[in-house]
Amino acid sequence: MHIAILGAGITGLTLARTLSLGLVGRGGGPIRISVLEGQGRVGGWVQTQRKSVAGEDAVFEQGPRTLRPSGPAGLRTLRLLGDLGLAEDVVQVGKGAPAARKRYLYVQGRLLRLPASILDTVKASASGPLKGLVGSVLREPFIPGRPRDLEDESVQDFFARRFPGADGIQLAASAMMHGIYAGDYRKLSVRSCLPSLWEAEGRSGSLVRGMLLSGSKATTEEDEARHALKIHYPQLMEMAETSAIYSLRQGLSGITDALNQVAIQSPIVTMRPSSPVTKVILDESKAKVMDADWVVSTLPGPSIASCMKGSPGNPIPYTTPYASVAVVNMAFSQRVLPLDPAFGYLVPVREGGDALGVVFDSDALPSQDGARQGGLNRLTVMMGGWKFKQIFGEKPHPDDVLKKARRVLKEQMGIVKEPMAHHVSIQCQCIPQYEVGWWDGMRQVDEWLRSSTGAQGRMAVCGAGWGGVSVNDCVQGAEKVGHALLDHLKGKTFSGASPTLPLTGLERFRK
Template sequence: MTVSVLGGGIAGLSTLYYLSLRQNIPRVKLFEASSRFGGWVKSSIDKNTGVVFETGPRSLRPVGAVGLTTLELIEKLGIDDKVVPVHRSHVAAKNRMVYAKNKVCMMPNGPGGLIKTIPPFSKPLFFAGLKDIFTGKSKVPLEDESIYDFIARRFGKEIADYAISPVICGICAGDAKEISVKFLFKEIFEKEQKYGGVIKGAIKGRKDKKPEVPIEKTSFMNQAKNEGWSLYRMQDGIEIIPKRIVEKLTDNENFEMNLNSACEQISFKNDEAHISINGTNQPAQHVVSTLPAFTLAKLIDQQHPILANELHAIPYVDVAVINLLYKKENLLKDKGFGVLIAPSENMPILGIIFDSCIVDCNDSTVLTVMSGGRWFDKHYGKDSSDEKLLSAALDGISKILGINEKPDIFEVHLNRQCIPQYVVGHHQRVERIRKYVSDNKLPLSLGGAAFDGVGVNDVIMSSKNIANGLKF
């Protein structure tokens, strides 16, 4: 049996790795269109300062089954000694900020926020809880709604504007008024619909049985729990994960990893897939696609236009990442993880991460600015030059943080169509997509960020499930 994996990002490489752990390993070929493995996971180390710049994901959370799965992978790859944990007691774990109402506001991180009025909110959060309790059940059962509407309905517009909307910008660079509540709060939403409130659902739904993902905990996982890790980074950058997978499998005769190998078309016939790679036919008994949904859509459009239309309907956004290094300490007035910008401020940047507050940056202040996202075209139009992106980042830092100095080192990266948007109806669309694949008996598995979560943890868990679920 031959399995072809399309895409050499973290999803495709994780699929390969988990296949390598199985018995009776089939012949596996991976095809990556670009000249490097890793996809959006990309790290660079400045030669002069030794500081790591991340152009994509930068930190991971050891939370839940997906978080433990990534820890398990890191341990199996033998790079657990490269983990740099950030404990819950660390200032970067405790201090989260939002720029709203034209100023930086520290988000409540303790019970004091429930009884005190803390900007940008006009009253204590206690009243938001009361609103949820007294709002009652929806008159008409809802299958889905935007996460903004859900939070505004249950807790009020201020919570939706200044708490949830900035968080959505930080997670997926999206608009909370479009993103499905099931993106973050699927279980909470379902209990709210069942019991008539979020708080009521949390109390009455405690006995609801939740399927557990069996994961055998190791000493490394227990270490993360016992030491209270809030998040962690990787020494020399997260790209060490895909790089180590490549190193592990390079000499394995069952695995073939190909760069500069663009897929041009996929057709299915007689329980077999025929993949056109750089003009040559590559037959396979099964295909695992970790490509962006819109890319896969183009490859199958001729034979399966209905499936292609569903895949095309998943929107993606562009995000600019600007890494900045100032050879000065203590440029930041407040320490913390960073500051997210409320969309109501109508600014081109989504958030600023305080890298030098999270890890040691050798006596420098290091910041990462995320820009654009759902509003990229609105703010940048046809001019998305590095100069304009950098200028917008520096203007934002000046206005928000009061830093007017020019950075000593900077990098500008524009990641086109990098994050899929789980808009209202997304989960139903994914169900239709997978039902189509099943009903038509296509030898195709769908991985990557478009289906089971946009985070690195989500993608790795999805890849593990795909690899373990293949029958051969």
């Protein structure tokens, strides 16, 4: 039995670890795992640069920078960190820290602090961009629920329907979609991007009432994850209860580096960097990728579609669009921010401009400044997203990107000082856009993966393009697919033609 994993990002590496732990020494015939990665490095969009700044090793993150220690997925990731021996490297931001409580929107040419308490919300609702916020929330339970035949809608339309005339909620929603998806909330699907809100309204006909009814009740899955973490890594469980966000002292690449070492040391896993997959042929007996029996792809839908040209059967019926992001990390020798410590700010769609948002890295994670804590000021400017080509064209030069980032800092915060160090990265097609219709598209792909006229039961998928863009989502998705495969392989001996895959990775879309 040979399993090929396409992609060595956080998803592919976690899947390889999960399978290796369950299969080494199992008996029942040899099983091999090959992990194919097109780049010369592993980690995917988890990319940490450690830059020497004034003699210190400062952390520049070009991809995700912080994780949330909450929910089943967040607790799974913490358990993984414990298993990898990374618990001592965790640096946290407490729930009461400025970086947890102070976040801003850039609105009407100034930075507007978002409410962090009920009292703050009441005050903000009295005047300014968030005027009328409290009244809109109080009226929401009396607005009719969604039509029965409405299967999806945009984030903008959802909030307009539930909170008519609430301009402040629209501002916050569009900014949030910039921060998470680098996407346009007028196109993104509320059912897919904010499923808990969609489900809350579905339960009771009201978003507010549905959220109040669900309260803070944990699911069985979350209870199990919490119990396991508390038993094995009580210090991480304690951290989860007191933290808003966290990272690693040397950056999140520490996770993918550790997972890569686990894979390299496994007797049944072969890592193949610099091995781009250009063709995948699936038939009823084999997956012609490294002569594998099964393929689990963490690649985006468009990549799968390109690789499978010429494969028997119908083409993949839906591919998710992606957005590109320009990420500019900067470090200054002294504090340049015109604000007290905070996490950063996001820019709503209607403000226009180049920026999606700016993160105040030194405020959020000062321990990543090296020995010069308090002496450096690290910032990250994120630009482009759904409007990347409009801003930068096809192939922007890093110098031009840096100029635009510095212009953002000057125009939005009055920062004109030249950074001591900087790093520009163009993350092409990095964030999937779950647009209206995406949920139904995943349902179609699920059917295609199982169909004798599609992937013929030889391929499963997982990763950001298939259900959740966060690191936590990717870890959880990989572990679930891995454990499902292990359950299927338990006690079985394979000879001759291998059986079809018992799963697609998209089962939840059948509901």
